[in-house]
Amino acid sequence: MNPIRLAKNWLSYRRTISELGGLSNQALNDIGLTRYDIRHVAARSFR
Incomplete structure (x- = not known):
């Protein structure tokens, strides 16, 4: 990987963590996520 x-992938990863981390617990629940899931979801954007 160059x-x-x-x-660019790292920036996308950090942006995803930041945006999801800024959501309330209720908003995360509405989209089917928990705070524990945020890094896992963001890691998919880093691949």
Whole structure:
């Protein structure tokens, strides 16, 4: 994987964590997630 692609994927990972982390527990529940799930979901964007 080239460094530019790696950097873009890392930014996407961090952005996903930030956006999901900013949601309330109720909003996360509405979309079927828990706080524990956030890193797992974000990791999918890092691949």
